[in-house]
Amino acid sequence: MIEARGLSKHYGERAAVTDLTFTVQPGVVTGFLGPNGAGKSTTMRMLLGLDRPSAGTALINGVSYTDLQAPLCEVGALLEARAIHTGRSARNHLLAMATTNGIPARRVDEVLDIVGLTDVARKRAGGFSLGMGQRLGIANALLGDPHTLLLDEPVNGLDPEGILWIRTLLRQLAAEGRAVFVSSHLMSEMALMATHLVVIGQGRLIAETTVEELVSAAADEHVLVRTEDVPRLRARLTGPGITLTSDAPDELVVQGLTSRDIGAAAAELGVILTELTPQKASLEEAFMKLTADSVEYDARGVA
Incomplete structure (x- = not known):
């Protein structure tokens, strides 16, 4: 388990993180x-x-990371995948890490196989592509078979097959009972990968919730309706809290009614519907709405 309790960090007068729990x-x-x-x-x-906190505590399994007896065997981390000795082969890089942490050499070959680098294990890491370097960084995080994982942008540089692989791997590791903490700017991928979310803005906690709850709370659901008889249906779908918009002559976007309600109204009128589709907002839409006031670099309005 990972715990942040009143965590703050200041660099001079600038607050990077403030009272984060x-x-x-x-x-x-x-x-x-x-x-x-x-x-x-x-x-x-x-x-x-x-980094030393200016205030608060950061705990992993109840203790500070610096107090862990065997850090690599308790916590696996990926902050910068390219922070490796470029002259070493992938296998030798991992072997050096294993030797200095009391990890059996056989584990090196196991993680190389897990991340799909067995065939290039003896090639110099400096010649790796971005995606291969990312896989090596993930192998390093898995080396000690840790119960806790912290991964910063693990899908960076991966191709579609690699993204599917890391998504499946992280969900599998969590299913084994591990704590998996992962950051990413790819909202579509996070929606498929994560169950819970910690959302921050300008160094402060905005939300700690589930993906489902965030989308439901931060975004409006609507129903897309298509019919050749929009005027009659529009006249019928009126009332408090109902919003109707249209971007095409045969289309209505309805908020405030369920698809069942709309279908029943159309049946009463004898209106034929060619489409009746509930539309849920994406995690990206919910995230953008939630963090709209916390964006430090905003390009809107820039020519």
Whole structure:
């Protein structure tokens, strides 16, 4: 389990993180979201003991990372996949990490197989593509078979097959009872990968919730209706709290009624519907709405 309790970090007069409190439970993938400059990387660095908090505590399994007896075997981290000795082969890089942490050499070959780098294990890491380097960084995080994982942008540089692979892997690791904390700017992928979310903006907690709850709470649902008899249906679908909009002559976007209500009204009128589709907002739409006041770098209105 990962716990941030009143976590703050100041760089001079600038507050990067302010009074941040959240929990990452084992058994689920928890997504870490926020606009650029929100403080995500700073928070992860404090959790891993790389930055000292100005206030508050960062705990992993109840203790500070610096007090863990075997850090690599308890916490796997990916903050910068390319932070490797470029002259070493992938296998030698992992072997050096394993040797200095008391991890059996056989584990090196196991993680190389898990991340799909067995065939290039003896090639120099400096010649790896971005995606291959990312896989090596993930292998390094898995090396100690840790119960807790912190991954910053793990899908960066991966192709579609690689993105599917990391999504499946992280969900599998969580299903094994591990705590998985992962940041990403790819909202569509986070919606498929994560169950819980921690959302921050300008260094402060905005929401700690589930993907489903965030989408439901932050976005309006509507129903897309298509018919050749829009005027008659429009006249029937009136009332308090109902909003009707249209972008085409044969289309209505209805808010405030369910598809069942609309279908019943159309049947009463004898109106034939060619489409009746409930539309749920995406995680991206919910995230943009939730963090609209916390965006540090906003390009809207720039020519």
